Amino acid sequence: MQTKSRLLDARELDRALTRIAHEIVERNKGAERLALIGIHTRGVPIAERLAERIASFESVRPEVGKLDITLYRDDLTEIALQPIVKRTEVPFDVTGMRLVLCDDVLYTGRTARAALDALVDMGRPAVIQYAVLVDRGHRELPIRADYVGKNVPTRRDEVVKVRLAEVDDEDAVVLGDRPSTGGAS
């Protein structure tokens, strides 16, 4: 990927997450029965960081789960490359919980659609909300996020890359051009 610009630096990314953490608590009137579900790969550290922040100003730390949506993708009959199935770790009963699905980038909405299917197969949550660090537009399904770190208008041939220290050794969001030979955002 050819990097064109930096959309968020480490400080801005940090502030965006802090704001989302407060919005989540405000909207849900506290952190009772609240759980954050990170979508593999970068949704997981986002969920963990949000849980930390919420724990720092509320008396409870929300539960955190990790969700792999591979088995729920809608393109498995077509794709060329076999995706590696990762473990889903939701070590609590989701029934009756207020779940916040966490991901790095919202684009077509297909990942969120798959995640919703995966979550309802685990039980019957009271409510499912959706938090993303970046919304880059170009939805293909009727999906929207409840909490957005930053809205970024993009072209389809561009790539938004969220980099998180837990996975990538730094915190940043960058915009680049899609390499001519394949590769997804």
Next chain:
Amino acid sequence: MTAESRPRHLLDFAAWPRERIEALLETTEVMAQVLQRPVKRVPALQGFTVATLFFEDSTRTRLSFERAARAQSADVMAFAKGGSSLSKGESLRDTVETLDALQVDLFVVRHPAAGAAHQVASWTDAAVVNAGDGRRAHPTQALLDAYAYKARTGRAFDATRLTIVGDVTHSRVARSAAEAFATLGADVVLSGPPTLVPRELGALPGVRIEPRLDAALEGAHAVMALRLQQERMASFRLASAAAYAARYQVTEERLAACDPEVVVLHPGPMNRDVELASTVADGPRSLVREQVAAGVPVRMAVLYHLLVGKGER
């Protein structure tokens, strides 16, 4: 993962390098998780059709393949010897071609003739899983053995010695288990009556033959007792089941030579107190229940690996 490393079929482990088998075992863990949820089904194989083609009785294996396909939302067509044109003398090839015309994506084949699954693979563009061909191979059984072993003990295959005891000659399970465990890095020892342990298997890398049972069991982390097929005893100069049991039955006393943490496997169905002592089969070392439980998730992983990402081939 490159096209070269993706096997198209699971006929035996010849085309399966260690890292592909390890990937299968990792996917198995996820599939086992799916089977513990309230909704024991994922949409992963929606749109795919799996046909089971069984020319030999085996309810357990056939049902677990069908459950594995349905648990991933694949469509299933079941062909068994009795209820189809197979009993009207239609050849294997004609059956495969007919099913091919119905757009089958994957065949699961069980046949009494060694090499039948290879044959099927040469007639169709679909993927083929060998569910047992004569005495040759039964790879999904070997995978569930490996999975059950790893899940219970957590021990690395590199640091594992598997001893297989009994009628190795007639056992496709033994052959596949030896191949799979050796490919995963384990040290495999075959033991049993000399007439029932084929010399050529000792030539496989990582596999050796030790006719003296006590020596074969020494330091073993896993012991697999094979079913003694009573109908074959006469032709192999075994006086009786009792005579076999006296020399080769896997008992608590004999297991004393093994690693203290040793676990015991049996592919079923079991002749209690012939190849395996009841006290061991029902005791804490027995992996038999876990082996059965691993059947569906292992086969789910196999179907996923062979069907998803076809274009890569």
